[in-house]
Amino acid sequence: MMKATEKITALQATALLMLAIMPTGLLYLPAIVTKIAAQDAWISVLVSLLLGLGLAFYIGYLTLQNPGMSFIRWIESRLGRIAALIIGLFLTKYYVSVSAVALQEFSTFIADEILQRTPVFIIVSIVMIVVLYAVYHGLETIARVTLIVFFLNVVLTFIGLLLLGKDLHFAYLLPVGEKPVPVILKGSISPFIWLTEVAVLLIIGPFLNKKQYLMRTSVTGVLLAGTWNVLLVMLAILIFGPKLVQLVAYPSFAVVSLVEIGNFLERLEIVFISLWITTMYVKIALFMFAASHCLNDLFRIENKLPIQLGLGLFTLMTALYSWDNTADFSEFMRLAGPPHLFLANIAIPLLLGIALWFMKRTAHRRGEQNDG
Amino acid sequence: MKKKPTRIPNTIQETASWIQDQLGASPDIILRAYSAEGAGAERVVLVYIDSLVDNDTVNSKIVRPIQELSEEAFERFDERGLYALMKDRILGVGSIAEIDTFDHVIQSLLEGNTIILVDGYQTALAAQTAGGDERGVEEPTSQTVIRGPKEGFTENIKTNMSLLRRRIKSPKLRFVQQKIGEVTQTSVVIVYLDGIANQKIVKEITRRLSTIDTDSILESGYIEEFIQDRTYTPFPTLQNSERPDGIAAGILEGQIAIIVDGTPFVLLAPVTFNRFFQSSEDYYQRFDIASFLRLIRYGSFLASMLLPSLYIAITTFHQEMIPTTLLISLAAQREGTPFPAIVEAFIMEITFEVLREAGVRMPRAIGSAISIVGALVLGQAAVQAGLVSAAMVIVVSFTAIANFVIPSMNMAAASRLIRFGLMILGGTFGLFGIMSGLMFMLIHMAGLRSFGIPYLLPVSPLSINNLKDVFIRAPWWRMSKRPTLVSEPEAETRQGKSQKPEPPNTDPAHEGDRG
Structure with missing residues (x-):
C-alpha cells in the first residue's frame, strides 16, 4: 500500500548513492591504494573515478529503460519469471552479504576504537535495531534521513579541510607519476569496486519522482563519491606521506585527530567519527532495504515486517559468525569481496542490458515479420 | 441508536412538565407562565436556564415586552395569532429559531437560549440569549511576548471566533462547526481560509473529527489525541496556542x-517540526535578531536533549577530548563523589523534574520557598556533601534553563523525555550510543507525518523557498511563498516580488538647497 506512494527526489537519490559508497571506503581506501601506488595513489583513484563515471552512465541508461515498475517486476515482465527468480535471489543474497560486511566493518571499528570492552554482539544488535527501524519505514524515510546526514557531513568536511590546512605537506606527492601505468591501474581497481555500488540505482531508480533526472543522479552520485575518494587519499598522503598511511589502522580518522582549535579543542576525531557513524547507518539501511525489497517483490509479499526481521537477524548472524577474526575478514575482503561486487554490480547489469537488447531486437523482427 | 424525535405536544402544561422532568429540579431553571388576567388558563410560557443566559437581555427584550402586552391582545388572538405576534413583534432579540422537537428544546436550553411556548401551538420559539459570566480577553499567560498584541483566547468559543474574524477580514475565512462528545456536546469549530488551506487536509481533518465517538471533550488535548497521525511518538504533531495572532498567522x-x-488553547494543523521553534514575536521584531534568537532556540533544544548525555559519555568514555586542565579539575571534583556519572546525572535530573512539578502545584505564596530549597539545599549542599560534582550541577541547571527557551511547551516536553533515553545510551555506549539514539530519533521524525505532511518538511524533503523561515527568518518582503504542501498548490504565492524598500532617488535632505 505504501509502496505505490513512496517517492524520492533526485537530490535524495544522489545523496543515497554517495552515502552508499563513501562510508566504508573511508575506513580502508587510503591504506589499500597507497600500498600499491604509493604517492601516486591519488592518480589511481582519479582513474577509478573515470571508470566509475562510465559505469554510472551505463547504469543510468539501463535504469532509464525501466518504465517505472519495481526492478524485479520489470525483469519479470521482460525476461520471464525464471530470470527474475535467479536475479532476485542473487541480488538479495548480494545485498545481505554487503550489509553483513559493512556491519562487520562498522562493529569492528567501534569495538577497536571506541568501546573496547563492550561485547561486539551488543554493538551489532544496536546497529541492526536502528537499521531495521529505518527499513521498516521504507525508502522514503531513509532518503529523508540521508539528505540530513549528507548535509551535516558536507559542512563538517569543509570545516575539517579548513582546519587541516596547516598540516599539508605537498612534498609528499613527489615524484608525481613515478609508478608505471600498470601499477596505477592496479591501484585503481579497489576504489573502482567501491564505485560499482552505484548499481543500487537499479533498485532505487524506480522510486524517483522525476524520471528525467535519473542519468544526472547516477553520474552526480558517482562523481561526488569519487571526488570524495580522491580528496581522502590526497589528504592522507599529504599529511602522513605514503609510507605512514599504510601503517596507521584508520588513516582517515588519524588525519582528523590532528585538528586543533586553539589549545582547548583537540582530539576531535570523535566528532568526525560520530558523524561517520550516521553515514554508516544510512549505508547499511539502504542495502538492507534493497535486500528486503528484492525478496518481497520477488514473492509478492504483502506483510513485509517478518521478512525484514528475518533478513535482519540473518545479516546480524552473518556479520557475527562468518569471520573468526580480523585477519580472516581481510582475507575474505581481499579474495572474495571484489569478484562478488563485480558479479553483482557489473556482470549482472551487463548481462541484463544484453538480454534486453536481444529481446527488443527479436520482438522488433517478429513485428516486422507480422507486418510483412 | 438515535430515537425518533418527539414533537412538542399541544398543551403547554404537558411541555412544561416534560422539560422539568428532563432537567430535574435544578434551581437555575426558570419557568414563567403568562395568562390573561381574568382567565386562569396559561397562554405563554418562558423557559430558560438562569446560569447560561444574559439576564439583561432576557429581562428587557423578552420578559418586559410580554408583560406589557395588553390584556385584550391575549384575548383577541388565537394561538396562531399569538405565536405570530410573539415572533414578529414582541421578542426584541436578533436571532430567533423555530423548533418543534423535544431534543431541540433541551439542546437550545443548554446552549443558553430562551424557549417561548405558546399554548396550543406545536412549534416553540428559541431566542438567543446566551451569556453569563465569563473571563474577558486577557494577556495570554503561557506564551508571552515583549512586542506584539497582548490578547489571548478565552474559554468562550464565540469570543475566540471573533478574535480571529477581527484579524482576518476576508470573506474566505470559513468556520465549520460541529458538536463532539455525547454528553458534553462540546462545540468544535474548524477555521481555515478557503482557497489557501489545502482542501485535502481540510477534508481529512473534518473526517477525523467526525469519527470521534466519545462522551466528553473538555479540552483541545482530547481532540489532539483522537486525531493525531501517530500516538506513540514523543513529538507533537499538532500545535497549540492561546495567541490569536499566532493562530491567524498559521491560518x-x-x-x-x-x-x-x-479552552483558550486552539489547535493548529498540519505542523512541521520547525514550527515549534517559531514564536509570533519573531515576525514583529527585526529579522536579524529574530534569526539569531531562532538559532539560539535550536541550540537550546539540542542542549536540552543532549547536554547531560554528552557530559556522561565524554567523562566516562572519551576523556581524551577534554582539555587537560579541565580534565584535571573535573577529575578532582569527581574524586569525592561515590557514583558514576550516569547515576549522578539521574539523581540531579530527577531532582529537577520533582522541583519543577512542585513549582507548578505549589501555591503562589510559598513559591519562592521552592527556589531557595532548590538552589541552596539541593544544589550547593549536595555538592558540599559530596553527593554530586559541581560540574554536574552546572550541566543539569543549564539543561533545565535551555528547556524553557523552546517556545512551545509540548516540544519542550518531548526533549525532556528523549533526554533520559539518551542519558542511558550515553552512559552505556558512549558517543556511539548517543549517535545511534539520535539516528533512531531522526528516522522516527523522518517517518512522521502531520495530516500527511512530512514532519521535517522544508529541510528533508528539501524545499529551498521555504528555508527562509526555518533556521533564520528572512525579511518579510523576501518570504513570498507560503509553505509548500501545507497550503493549496495554486495559492503558494503570498505577496508580490521585489518589494525591497529603497530610499528615493532624490535625497530629501538636499531638497531645500535647490531653491
Whole structure:
C-alpha cells in the first residue's frame, strides 16, 4: 500500500548513492591504494573515478529503460519469471552479504576504537535495531534521513579541510607519476569496486519522482563519491606521506585527530567519527532495504515486517559468525569481496542490458515479420 | 441508536412538565407562565436556564415586552395569532429559531437560549440569549511576548471566533462547526481560509473529527489525541496556542485551526517540526535578531536533549577530548563523589523534574520557598556533601534553563523525555550510543507525518523557498511563498516580488538647497 506512494527526489537519490559508497571506503581506501601506488595513489583513484563515471552512465541508461515498475517486476515482465527468480535471489543474497560486511566493518571499528570492552554482539544488535527501524519505514524515510546526514557531513568536511590546512605537506606527492601505468591501474581497481555500488540505482531508480533526472543522479552520485575518494587519499598522503598511511589502522580518522582549535579543542576525531557513524547507518539501511525489497517483490509479499526481521537477524548472524577474526575478514575482503561486487554490480547489469537488447531486437523482427 | 424525535405536544402544561422532568429540579431553571388576567388558563410560557443566559437581555427584550402586552391582545388572538405576534413583534432579540422537537428544546436550553411556548401551538420559539459570566480577553499567560498584541483566547468559543474574524477580514475565512462528545456536546469549530488551506487536509481533518465517538471533550488535548497521525511518538504533531495572532498567522499560511469550546488553547494543523521553534514575536521584531534568537532556540533544544548525555559519555568514555586542565579539575571534583556519572546525572535530573512539578502545584505564596530549597539545599549542599560534582550541577541547571527557551511547551516536553533515553545510551555506549539514539530519533521524525505532511518538511524533503523561515527568518518582503504542501498548490504565492524598500532617488535632505 505504501509502496505505490513512496517517492524520492533526485537530490535524495544522489545523496543515497554517495552515502552508499563513501562510508566504508573511508575506513580502508587510503591504506589499500597507497600500498600499491604509493604517492601516486591519488592518480589511481582519479582513474577509478573515470571508470566509475562510465559505469554510472551505463547504469543510468539501463535504469532509464525501466518504465517505472519495481526492478524485479520489470525483469519479470521482460525476461520471464525464471530470470527474475535467479536475479532476485542473487541480488538479495548480494545485498545481505554487503550489509553483513559493512556491519562487520562498522562493529569492528567501534569495538577497536571506541568501546573496547563492550561485547561486539551488543554493538551489532544496536546497529541492526536502528537499521531495521529505518527499513521498516521504507525508502522514503531513509532518503529523508540521508539528505540530513549528507548535509551535516558536507559542512563538517569543509570545516575539517579548513582546519587541516596547516598540516599539508605537498612534498609528499613527489615524484608525481613515478609508478608505471600498470601499477596505477592496479591501484585503481579497489576504489573502482567501491564505485560499482552505484548499481543500487537499479533498485532505487524506480522510486524517483522525476524520471528525467535519473542519468544526472547516477553520474552526480558517482562523481561526488569519487571526488570524495580522491580528496581522502590526497589528504592522507599529504599529511602522513605514503609510507605512514599504510601503517596507521584508520588513516582517515588519524588525519582528523590532528585538528586543533586553539589549545582547548583537540582530539576531535570523535566528532568526525560520530558523524561517520550516521553515514554508516544510512549505508547499511539502504542495502538492507534493497535486500528486503528484492525478496518481497520477488514473492509478492504483502506483510513485509517478518521478512525484514528475518533478513535482519540473518545479516546480524552473518556479520557475527562468518569471520573468526580480523585477519580472516581481510582475507575474505581481499579474495572474495571484489569478484562478488563485480558479479553483482557489473556482470549482472551487463548481462541484463544484453538480454534486453536481444529481446527488443527479436520482438522488433517478429513485428516486422507480422507486418510483412 | 438515535430515537425518533418527539414533537412538542399541544398543551403547554404537558411541555412544561416534560422539560422539568428532563432537567430535574435544578434551581437555575426558570419557568414563567403568562395568562390573561381574568382567565386562569396559561397562554405563554418562558423557559430558560438562569446560569447560561444574559439576564439583561432576557429581562428587557423578552420578559418586559410580554408583560406589557395588553390584556385584550391575549384575548383577541388565537394561538396562531399569538405565536405570530410573539415572533414578529414582541421578542426584541436578533436571532430567533423555530423548533418543534423535544431534543431541540433541551439542546437550545443548554446552549443558553430562551424557549417561548405558546399554548396550543406545536412549534416553540428559541431566542438567543446566551451569556453569563465569563473571563474577558486577557494577556495570554503561557506564551508571552515583549512586542506584539497582548490578547489571548478565552474559554468562550464565540469570543475566540471573533478574535480571529477581527484579524482576518476576508470573506474566505470559513468556520465549520460541529458538536463532539455525547454528553458534553462540546462545540468544535474548524477555521481555515478557503482557497489557501489545502482542501485535502481540510477534508481529512473534518473526517477525523467526525469519527470521534466519545462522551466528553473538555479540552483541545482530547481532540489532539483522537486525531493525531501517530500516538506513540514523543513529538507533537499538532500545535497549540492561546495567541490569536499566532493562530491567524498559521491560518494565513494555509494551516487549519481547531477551536474547542471551553479552552483558550486552539489547535493548529498540519505542523512541521520547525514550527515549534517559531514564536509570533519573531515576525514583529527585526529579522536579524529574530534569526539569531531562532538559532539560539535550536541550540537550546539540542542542549536540552543532549547536554547531560554528552557530559556522561565524554567523562566516562572519551576523556581524551577534554582539555587537560579541565580534565584535571573535573577529575578532582569527581574524586569525592561515590557514583558514576550516569547515576549522578539521574539523581540531579530527577531532582529537577520533582522541583519543577512542585513549582507548578505549589501555591503562589510559598513559591519562592521552592527556589531557595532548590538552589541552596539541593544544589550547593549536595555538592558540599559530596553527593554530586559541581560540574554536574552546572550541566543539569543549564539543561533545565535551555528547556524553557523552546517556545512551545509540548516540544519542550518531548526533549525532556528523549533526554533520559539518551542519558542511558550515553552512559552505556558512549558517543556511539548517543549517535545511534539520535539516528533512531531522526528516522522516527523522518517517518512522521502531520495530516500527511512530512514532519521535517522544508529541510528533508528539501524545499529551498521555504528555508527562509526555518533556521533564520528572512525579511518579510523576501518570504513570498507560503509553505509548500501545507497550503493549496495554486495559492503558494503570498505577496508580490521585489518589494525591497529603497530610499528615493532624490535625497530629501538636499531638497531645500535647490531653491
